[in-house]
Amino acid sequence: MKSLAKKLIASLLTVEARLVLFRYRPKIVAITGSVGKTATKDAVYTVLKEIMSVRKSAKSFNSELGIPLTILGVEESGWGSASRWFSILCGGLIKILYAPGYPEWLVLEAGVDRPYDMARLTRWLSPDCVVITRFADVPVHLEFFPSRTALIEEKLLLAQSVRTGGFLVLNADDTDLAQFVPPTGVRVRTYGKHPEASLCISDARIVYDKENAVPKGVSFVLASRGESHTLMLRGTLGLHFAYALAAACAVGQELGVSLSHAVSALADFPLPRGRMRLLEGVQGSIVIDDTYNASPVALHAALLALRELSVRGRKIVLLGDMRELGAEEKRAHEQAGEDVAEVADYLFTVGTSSLGTHEAARRKEMSSERLRHFDSSEKAGLFLKEFLRDGDAVLVKGSQGMRMEKAVAIILAHPEKKNELLVRQEKEWEK
Structure with a gap:
């Protein structure tokens, strides 16, 4: 019964979300991969909010419920409350007709739990930009797929759904993405430690407090088009955050944000809880x-x-x-x-x-x-x-x-x- 109710709610939310997209025509950045999606989403939002009206997925809203909720501007799901879900659905109907100040851009996190999840999403969602983080050797949710390749192919459906004239931002260090053939009419930017990446990461290291020799964060260098900047993230040991921030800078560059401005915005990047x-x-x-x-x-x-x-x-x-x-x-x-x-x-x-x-x-x-x-x-x-x-x-x-x-x-x-x-x-x- 709960499963049936969830499917019904997801269907109704999707209809409302599609109507909201049709009504307000926001541009969309969608992010997928095996790891780093939430950090990348937060970093892209941090860069874009400096120059435009933008909304990001709340928490890790990346499912058949979470994505429509983000489009509708809902930050908390109904969980097990029927009255809360009813209120959310009624609010969605209102936003179809009236939502002053609806954002110009949406930054959405798109996950895959089971086969056909991404296929269903891309039937109605066509992003202007897709960011691919990384595909793991042993990804989560593998138990529901016949093979690792099948899971990767499902996630890559998002990259194939980019609008003509849009762009992809791909991890240059991911061997699976090296085999990916982008759709025609789509620009491609890359990021990573690979020397030929559009936005190159180097010198990632742990930084220590000189007085008591305890770690205080990580630093790394981002370089693009002959320009380089050092970024310091305090309060984390997440050297892998360099990839999330590099991807965000690449998105920003495509949308007219200079590398220096993007790095400046990311100086105050809010570190996600529970992530290093x-x-x-x-x-x-x-x-x-x-x-x-x-x-x-x-x-x-x-x-x-x-x-x-x-x-x-x-x-x-x-x-x-x-x-x-x-x-x-x-x-x-x-x-x-x-x-x-x-x-x-x-x-x-x-x-x-x-x-x-x-x-x-x-x-x-x-x-x-x-x-x-x-x-x-x-x-x-x-x-x-x-x-x-x-x-x-x-x-x-x-x-x-x-x-x-x-x-x-x-x-x-x-x-x-x-x-x-x-x-x-x-x-x-x-x-």
Whole structure:
């Protein structure tokens, strides 16, 4: 019954969204890929809002419900409330007729959970620009597709739907995108570390506070058309954010924003919660909060950053299950254990699949004293609260359903700030 109700609501919202698009004719930037969609969406919005009226997807609204809600200007879904959904649908009808100040541009995040998701979306949505972030070797939602190739082909339908005269912004370092043939009549810009990228990334590194040698952020250089600028992002270890910001600068350049102006706008880029955020932990420790979600490629990026990080104390990884990996689930969790064993001093795990991570790390000769498994994120957090010492760094990561942010809340130096620092602190997540 719930599934039927959801389909009905999605259908009604889509009709309203299509009518709103027809009525107000906004330009659209749509973003897809396996990782980095939300950060890229936020970065594109940050650049474009300097010169035009623009709206972005709220949170990670990227589904058959989320995209129409963004077009209708709704920032909170109805969740399980029939009255709330009724109110949203009535509001949508009003906006078809009257929506003063409707934005010139929409920045939409487009995800794929199951086959035909993107096919259905592109029947009615034709973006003016599509940004492709990256395709993972083991992407999430793979369990619903016959192969990785099928999932990539589904996502690339968005790139094929760009309006004639529009443009694509593609990751030059992605080998799958190197094989992609763009539609005719569409301009292409690229970004990445590849020397031939339209917008080139270089010198990405962790920056430390000189007085106490603790990490304070990351910096990197963006270069295009003989011009280069250094960008500093405070409060994160996310070296991969360089890709999101480079993509945003490329979009801006196509729309008349100079690289210098784009970089200036991104100086105040709001870091997404739960994505490689540096937070103060108990006992003078450092918490690397990467709890928004988890996939093998995102974990790999996080571990690369942890490897590069210099700390006075121990390096610790708290890892929850990575879900929706299909047939790759067992191997992905075992690989995670092997990778963590090469980077961290301690590995703590939560969940069922991560038992494989635990055992793989043991096989890589990580001693039992450095391994521990928990059946909930809260129990892991309580253990860490007593375990952490001054100078330690702990990376916390796991799929959304593992609720690893609950562990982070326990080990924060200032737990009273959890609502402003952590993901999923809204009422609907209280359980």
